[in-house]
Amino acid sequence: MKGMTIIVKTISSWVKVLIVLFGIYIILFGHLTPGGGFAGGVILASSYLLIMLAFGREFVQKDLPLALDSKLDCLGALLFAMIAVLGLVLCDKIFFANFLYQEYLPGKAFDLISAGTIPLSNIAIGLKVGASLFLVIFLLSTFRRDTSVNR
Amino acid sequence: MYIFYVLLIFIIIAAIIAIETKNLLSAVICIGALGFGASLMFLFLRAPDIAITQIVVEVLGLIILIRSTISRDLTFISGDKEFFGTVISIVIIFVIFLAGVKVFETMPDFGTAIFAQVSEGASQTYIKEGLQNTGAANIVSSVILDYRAYDTLGETTVLFTCIIGATVILRKKAKKLLEEPDL
Amino acid sequence: MPYALCFLLFMLGLYCAVVKKNMVKIVIGIMVMEYAVNLFLVMLGFRVGGIAPIIDRAQYDPVMRQVAAGFVNNSVDPLPQALVLTSIVISLGSLALMISICVRTYEKYGTFDITQIRRLKG
């Protein structure tokens, strides 16, 4: 797939920035407003999807190689699990304790930096979801091309 | 209240068209309509978190479904399974449905919210003390990432499992010749 | 009554998954079932004239560390919403896995019709 016309390419490269920003906003403010890691992650994935549709797969492949993408996927999941285990280590042997809020950084209600581990978890989930959903769509769309050559 | 009926009937019509149409592409598009209807419904049910998530998931799910259906050789389908089996399934499903309708009459009415009637339910505490206990103004966020964060770990793992599973299913070569044993 | 309509949606999905013979149709049936369950769960937590479970600055008293009574008495149930978020993710994941199995099967057999995909007996 070569990509689409110049109009689509120009517009989507602009829109991409907006979508990414919106996704990051949704992730970061997940504990204050509607949204959260999951919705934001899906939005991030769809921004890359837009680029893929407009510019073709090879372009995205250069920008975000598949191997890196699957590493990001593992990393996001690992981060979230680490937040859980850190509670086991730092906070009185309690799995999933919100150790930041309770012990180190209570923050002020309605501030961006508040609620302890909740924003951190949102970021980890956003990373994980964005990477993994993009990965699966990429796989599904490239798979068809390979088979059509084989048949 | 009537908005819920309108939306539900819209959703059900979309589902019926999606199920009965012979064209796979229109079936997928009807699923899109269903999903957006559901998203609106969530918005009217005062669940903005879910409405946002539903709408973005819907877009992504539609792309996944369309990717898999368009430009396959066979977008049109014909006929169901054998007649006898179909009739039996429909009868069984209809009986379960009637039983279900009877059951729902005994449940608390729509719009009365079961949690408000239970004395020591968890939800009351979430609403009253959620902000104080976790520091998050979005109570849903505080439930999924603090009170019930373990569920969310499970949810992340489910997604991870599916992605690993999809990469495994879609890999190019599954079997290889066995070299001489090294163990 | 809305519950019964929701259950009707669930049963439509079940009908589609059991009776149809096209793989994509079966996947659609399962999706419809999952939508029905999600709707049902959120409906359980709704109350008439409710507000979303997100606290405003105006509804919180930082000195007393208390939430305004208007919020406590009117907020809808946050717990089913949290469950539905989890369940939406699960259904998206299983959709991805199911579609990849379908696509791979299509590549092997050249059809989505399960009556023609019958290598296994019984």
Added chain:
Amino acid sequence: MSIPLPLFIAVPLIIAFILPMFGRKGKAAATALANLVTISLLVFAVASIGKTEVYEIGKWSIPLGINLVLDGLSSLLLLAINVVATAAMLFSIRYMEQYTAKTKYLSLFLLMVAGMNGVVLSGDIFNLFVFLEIASLASYALVGFGCEHEELEASFKYMVLGSIASAFILFAIALVYGNTGTLNMAYISMAIQNSNSELNAGLTFALAMFMAGFGLKAALVPFHAWLPDAHPSAPAPISAMLSGVLIKALGVYSLARIIFNVFGVSVQVGWVLITLGVLSMVVGVFLAVGQWDFKRLLAYHSISQMGYVILGLGIGALILANNGKVEWAAMAILGGMFHLVNHAVFKSLLFLTSGSVEMSTGTRQLKELGGLAEKLPFTRATCAVASASIAGVPPFNGFWSKMILVIASVQAGFYGLAVVTVVVSLVTLISFLKIQRYVFLGELPENLRQTKENKGFMLVAMVFLACLCLLMGSLVLVPGLKESILEPAVKVLIDGLKYSDGIIGTL
């Protein structure tokens, strides 16, 4: 030494997240790491025998948060899961060399183990559902791991029925929430006790949906269509896991927990369980006799043997609901539980031997095999042990559990059921004599002259399970073992609704 319960889930999860990053070069390291995880989980499981513990995640007291519950039943299942997982993982070291993407395989395997551990430890019904989904989704992907025609077809069939089952279970959870306003199993149980003696319509419907959903996961007879396709199609260690523990952890355990501890037993439920059990036993065994595919035959026997377990539970539930003698109910449930553990061991051993035969010869059609007794002496010996166990030949473990079931049904006055049990056992013996006859005895086909025995860890895994088959009779015969492993599990089920008092009371 006390082990924090979340480690049962956290350790395999974290390693599973790390493993796909290893890539092709780190395959040996990844394999070693995965084996280390399963072995350490087994050590944890052994260390947790005889303990009762409630662990609240994130310091939130229930019903605010989620709790993990370790009691007799959970620790029995944990033991079974991790024993079979260890053996299957040892077996995969060499067996999975014939497939690509081994690190992903290991990751999925650990996710499945983590899911099952999560299911048996969970005290919250929605959390149970989430972990059930992890285990099921990992198993759908693993069934299709070979990506051949049959495997993909079986995987799709399994996935469709499994997803329908999950939707049923989730709907039932929603109904329970709509009627009781809580998700914690102890609180649900308390709400049911407090309301009045009869279940209301919504909860009855929820119970029916739970039974359909978990029945599908456990492949009881009206819902068994996916099992004979899915279990043989998977790679052999995965077949061992699926037949050995997955259907038990997701199906039977959850069913028993929901019926006995959450909703409480009733006469109707007892009869439904007995009917399902007898149907599964009879239909499964007669369908099995006619099979000519090694693994498919074994898969049908899984249905039949699960029938024994459900029959034991059903008789127990019926006696308890009728306020009969508790000792009799205990006997029946003991038989069921003991057979569950035994079946985990000998069925996984049988699948491993079938994998060994398939790997050496390249086929699993009984008609194409024969005379392998001299070529594959260890496989032959372990297969003979496992066949004797499943058919209930005296010194092996299967005999003891079947005998307990027969005694229990005679005590309870169900003479017909006792006869059915014995007859099904005889038919099982016949079909396993068929396996011995066609695989290991008879004439060696020309193309199998070069067959070599598999060496190394595959043998270790098979011999380990075979020794367990021989020794597990001692679980009921040696007094100390019975009280520490099986009795607590039976007691949890006998105590029924006291489950909630135990958990809420410990606060």
